[in-house]
Amino acid sequence: MKIGLLGFGVVGRGVYEITAARDDMQVAKVLCLEDIQLPDAEVTRDFQSILTDDSIDTVVEAMGGLHPAYEFVRGALEAGKNIITSNKALVATFYDELIPLAQSKGLAFRCTAAVGGGIGWLSELERVRRVETVSMVGGIMNGTCNYILDSMTRLGLDYAEALSQAQALGYAERNPSTDVDGIDTWHKLILSANIAFGVSLDRDAVPAAGISKISAADVSNFKEHGLTCKLVSTGTQADGVYSAYVQPTLYPQGALEAAVPTNFNLITLDGEVSGRQSFYGQGAGRYPTAYNVVQDCVSQLAGKKFYCAYGEKVNVDNSVKLTYYVRGASDAWLEANTAETWDGAVITAPVAVADMHAWLKNNPEAFIAAIAE
Amino acid sequence: MKIGLLGFGVVGRGVYEITAARDDMQVAKVLCLEDIQLPDAEVTRDFQSILTDDSIDTVVEAMGGLHPAYEFVRGALEAGKNIITSNKALVATFYDELIPLAQSKGLAFRCTAAVGGGIGWLSELERVRRVETVSMVGGIMNGTCNYILDSMTRLGLDYAEALSQAQALGYAERNPSTDVDGIDTWHKLILSANIAFGVSLDRDAVPAAGISKISAADVSNFKEHGLTCKLVSTGTQADGVYSAYVQPTLYPQGALEAAVPTNFNLITLDGEVSGRQSFYGQGAGRYPTAYNVVQDCVSQLAGKKFYCAYGEKVNVDNSVKLTYYVRGASDAWLEANTAETWDGAVITAPVAVADMHAWLKNNPEAFIAAIAE
Numbered sequence: 001m002k003i004g005l006l007g008f009g010v011v012g013r014g015v016y017e018i019t020a021a022r023d024d025m026q027v028a029k030v031l032c033l034e035d036i037q038l039p040d041a042e043v044t045r046d047f048q049s050i051l052t053d054d055s056i057d058t059v060v061e062a063m064g065g066l067h068p069a070y071e072f073v074r075g076a077l078e079a080g081k082n083i084i085t086s087n088k089a090l091v092a093t094f095y096d097e098l099i100p101l102a103q104s105k106g107l108a109f110r111c112t113a114a115v116g117g118g119i120g121w122l123s124e125l126e127r128v129r130r131v132e133t134v135s136m137v138g139g140i141m142n143g144t145c146n147y148i149l150d151s152m153t154r155l156g157l158d159y160a161e162a163l164s165q166a167q168a169l170g171y172a173e174r175n176p177s178t179d180v181d182g183i184d185t186w187h188k189l190i191l192s193a194n195i196a197f198g199v200s201l202d203r204d205a206v207p208a209a210g211i212s213k214i215s216a217a218d219v220s221n222f223k224e225h226g227l228t229c230k231l232v233s234t235g236t237q238a239d240g241v242y243s244a245y246v247q248p249t250l251y252p253q254g255a256l257e258a259a260v261p262t263n264f265n266l267i268t269l270d271g272e273v274s275g276r277q278s279f280y281g282q283g284a285g286r287y288p289t290a291y292n293v294v295q296d297c298v299s300q301l302a303g304k305k306f307y308c309a310y311g312e313k314v315n316v317d318n319s320v321k322l323t324y325y326v327r328g329a330s331d332a333w334l335e336a337n338t339a340e341t342w343d344g345a346v347i348t349a350p351v352a353v354a355d356m357h358a359w360l361k362n363n364p365e366a367f368i369a370a371i372a373e
Numbered sequence: 374m375k376i377g378l379l380g381f382g383v384v385g386r387g388v389y390e391i392t393a394a395r396d397d398m399q400v401a402k403v404l405c406l407e408d409i410q411l412p413d414a415e416v417t418r419d420f421q422s423i424l425t426d427d428s429i430d431t432v433v434e435a436m437g438g439l440h441p442a443y444e445f446v447r448g449a450l451e452a453g454k455n456i457i458t459s460n461k462a463l464v465a466t467f468y469d470e471l472i473p474l475a476q477s478k479g480l481a482f483r484c485t486a487a488v489g490g491g492i493g494w495l496s497e498l499e500r501v502r503r504v505e506t507v508s509m510v511g512g513i514m515n516g517t518c519n520y521i522l523d524s525m526t527r528l529g530l531d532y533a534e535a536l537s538q539a540q541a542l543g544y545a546e547r548n549p550s551t552d553v554d555g556i557d558t559w560h561k562l563i564l565s566a567n568i569a570f571g572v573s574l575d576r577d578a579v580p581a582a583g584i585s586k587i588s589a590a591d592v593s594n595f596k597e598h599g600l601t602c603k604l605v606s607t608g609t610q611a612d613g614v615y616s617a618y619v620q621p622t623l624y625p626q627g628a629l630e631a632a633v634p635t636n637f638n639l640i641t642l643d644g645e646v647s648g649r650q651s652f653y654g655q656g657a658g659r660y661p662t663a664y665n666v667v668q669d670c671v672s673q674l675a676g677k678k679f680y681c682a683y684g685e686k687v688n689v690d691n692s693v694k695l696t697y698y699v700r701g702a703s704d705a706w707l708e709a710n711t712a713e714t715w716d717g718a719v720i721t722a723p724v725a726v727a728d729m730h731a732w733l734k735n736n737p738e739a740f741i742a743a744i745a746e
Contacts, residue, residue, distance in 0.1 A: 018504065018646060118647035120500060127493060130671045131391065131664060256653065259632040273391060273660040274491035280629065281650035291504060291646045298503045 001025040001301055004050035004081070005041070006072055007063035008032040011086055011113070014290025015060055016041070025297050028056055031063075031072075047072055051079050058108070058300065060293060061085040070094055077101050077109075084296045086113035086289050092187040096200055099310045108305040110296035115141060115188040118288025119281040121267050123299065125195050126307040128271055134196040136270035138234040141188040143263030143283040144172045144179035145211050145231040150261055153228055158216040171263050182208035182246040185233050193235030193244050196269065198311040201235075201244055205316035207357035208246035213328060213367035221325075221343050222250055222369075228258035229369055241317050245353050248369035250325060255372070318357070321350035323371045329363035347371075374398040374674055377423035377454070378414070379445055380436035381405040384459055384486070387663025388433055389414070398670050401429055404436075404445075420445055424452050431481070431673065433666060434458040443467055450474050450482075457669045459486035459662050465560040469573055472683045481678040483669035488514060488561040491661025492654040494640050496672065498568050499680040501644055507569040509643035511607040514561040516636030516656040517545045517552035518584050518604040522621075523634055526601055531589040544636050555581035555619040558606050566608030566617050569642065571684040574608075574617055578689035580730035581619035586701060586740035594698075594716050595623055595742075601631035602742055614690050618726050621742035623698060628745070691730070694723035696744045702736035720744075 003019065005012055005027045012030070019025050020040060027041045029050050036043055047068075050056055059076040061083065063069050069090050073083055074097075083102065085091065091098065091111045102109035112122045128134060140146050144166055151162040163180070166172035178184050186208040194200055211231050222229055232249040236242070251258040256278060260266045265283030270276050282288035326334060327345035339349040348356070353370075360368055376392065378385055378400045385403070392398050393413060400414045402423050409416055420441075423429055432449040434456065436442050442463050446456055447470075456475065458464065464471065464484045475482035485495045501507060513519055517539055524535040536553070539545035551557050559581040567573055584604050595602055605622040609615070624631040629651060633639045638656030643649050655661035699707060700718035712722040721729070726743075733741055 118644075119650060120497060123500070124493060124497070127496070127668065131667050254626075254632055256629065256632045256634075259627055259629045261629075271491075271664070273664045275655045275658075275661055276653075277492060277655075278653035279650070280653065282648045285648075287646040288648055291644070294504050295500065 001058055001297060002028045002056045003297070004029045004031070004053065004056040004059045006031045006047070006059060006061045008034070008036065009062065010286045011289045011293065012062035014286040015062060015293050018290055018294045019297070024301060029053065051075055056081065058082040058084060058297065060297070061087055061090070062293070063087070066090060066093060073098065074101070077105060077107060080105065080107065082108035082300055084108070084110050084293055084300065086111065086293055088114035088184065088187040088191055092190040092203070095190070095194060096313065099306060103306060103310055108300040110300060110304070110306070111191070112296050113289045113292035115192055116265050116267050116279065116281065117283040117285060118291050119265060119267060119279045119283065120292065120295065121279055122192070122195055122307055123295065124279065125192070125269065126304070128269065128274070129198070129308055132272040132274060134269050134271055135238060136234070136236045137192045137196045137268070138189065139232060139267040139278065140230050140257060140260050140265050141233055141267060141283065142179055142185045142231055143265060144176065145185070146260060146265070147171045147263040148180070149211060149229050149231065152214070152216065152219045156216065159212070159214055180212045181210035182231060185231060185246045189233035189235055189244055189246055193242070194311070195307045196235070197237045197242065198308045199242065199314045200311055201242060202313060202316050205318070206244045207318070207354070209248060209357060209360055209368055211248055213365065214248065215367070218327060218345070218367060221345055225342065226253050227251065228253055230257050230260065232257070242314050243318050243320055243353070244316050245318055245357065248367070250369050250371045318354035319352045321352055322356070323350055324348045324356055325369045325371060327367050329366035331363070333359060374431055374670060375401045375429045376670070377402045377404070377426065377429040377432045379404045379420070379432060379434045379442070381407070381409065382435065383659045384662045384666065385435035387659040388435060388666050391663055391667045392670070397674060402426065424448055429454065431455040431457060431670065433670070434460055434463070435666070436460070439463060439466060446471065447474070450478060450480060453478065453480065455481035455673055457481070457483050457666055457673065459484065459666055461487040461557065461560040461564055465563040465576070468563070468567060469686065472679060476679060476683055481673040483673060483677070483679070484564070485669050486662045486665035488565055489638050489640050489652065489654065490656040490658060491664050492638060492640060492652045492656065493665065493668065494652055495565070495568055495680055496668065497652065498565070498642065499677070501642065501647070502571070502681055505645040505647060507642050507644055508611060509607070509609045510565045510569045510641070511562065512605060512640040512651065513603050513630060513633050513638050514606055514640060514656065515552055515558045515604055516638060517549065518558070519633060519638070520544045520636040521553070522584060522602050522604065525587070525589065525592045529589065532585070532587055553585045554583035555604060558604060558619045562606035562608055562617055562619055566615070567684070568680045569608070570610045570615065571681045572615065572687045573684055574615060575686060575689050578691070579617045580691070582621060582730060582733055582741055584621055586738065587621065588740070591700060591718070591740060594718055598715065599626050600624065601626055603630050603633065605630070615687050616691050616693055616726070617689050618691055618730065623742050623744045691727035692725045694725055695729070696723055697721045697729050698742045698744060700740050702739035704736070706732060
């Protein structure tokens, strides 16, 4: 396998290092705008030099971002090259275009590192689907949010302190919105649910609530009620009805989710015959992420292409009712749905997930968290 | 794939049901001493009728026990048939004979359901080994012990009550020794370590301490110190030195292990590049176990044989020092190694795992538990 590697940042460099020790694959060219030299690979600033190199059969995209990653990946597929990427935003956003294109050309398109970093989550979904159907996927998919929430819970920090500590440690970006607003988790949920259920979810109908409005007072409030807050994704299917959403969720202390520390992930599926299975590990970082990129290269060599057959677009129905903790805003709807209060915060009667998220859109200063059942 | 199914108990019946819905495999004959009739398979009391049936390419062994499972499996391999089994005792005990025999004949030998039931643990080790080396395997591998310890911890039951509840629910056998004395976990550890490290551990040097001497007073003692007891296996490798043991282990409340409820398993590996990964799920039960048997059939169809190349026998060195909780016996050695006491129980200074287990052999009424680091 001859690889054209796009990007030589955290993940790209890790892929280069791991593949350097192998004899079944070789990074032949690296697209990188910086002035570096590599012993075993040609460094180029020109994507065309990779695109037109017929000896390169596989493009590993490790640039991140939507553009020009999208143009490069699309071009590589059109030129007959296999794609391996860790770019969840790219795959979730252009799912309906890139997956059918790869499948129509008989090319591999793999993205295991895009969800769960070092966890073999998407590849396990691929295995699970050989024998059973999956009724639920989801869990803690963003290490940055878990780090912030864990610091607030264990150390009693407020949100701003926990965020700046995460930034100092390199766990959070200077502009943390993609993580803390739930967008990264949203991409990972869409990708997981599409593959687990063999469909393409209507993304616009999948809501995401983030953690940026949580306060130390909320965390004390949760503790007093024996609860721990995590940012969690949920995707379900039953009888052709699909539900999917991202939201802070409160677990009883003692639940597996509540025990997930620092920047780790815990991702869960519910299988028709195997039951509940959860996968715990490093959701990000150079080597864990590069590890699954290289795993995908090995899988491709073994003839594995995508994880499932591309499935048609399906609607999302979030009419399922949950109980929520709400603080920071009020109106007639919330008052009508208030079951009790915890130190000024509202605990709702069961309300539809879609309704709660619609309310949050109109009350963006509020913090909401579902109470796990 | 034409299957000869040995045994029609809990697991065998599950395999029959799951395969009945597939068109890539078929249970052609079932070895069963009871008088049953099946719509799609011939039932026989005579193993020879399976052995000499050339249309049967794969034998699924779901009888359990060492004999005649061993004779049947060995005979089937010699007759050129692939083997799929969930029998951990069989594979761990005859590892040095059956694996080389299967490999010399180019036959598949798979046993994913033997460790972790419905968790794809051994198949994940197979995947991990494609890219990295593993330095540690282990965890909570026995649902019966976890159920008993969890009941004692959450409900305050004493050992006898928790055991008889587990027996009433079908989680424990009438003679529970294989589970509560750590033998089942010991088999699973040996199998996991052999595959993860690509060796054959010297089984006689792998000690197992069980849970049958634990009391409600011990559990209260642990709670007072913020600890939760689990039966845990550990296998490590570093620089060609291998360590392996099974023992009750005390985790801080809040640790992932401490949160594993009822009869679930949590199995962990530490990978050179992927870091720590843990796998949580149903470690036993008809459908979870049968699920991974069928997964192995699918893997075999895809050309996957065993999980690793058979590796030569290696010594086990348990000189690593740990701190232990000890109650129920005393002597000069224990007194010399006492660091403190908790309500009459000894907390040792760090002592070698091998020494602690040797002491336990001479003091079989004692209960020991390592304190996790």
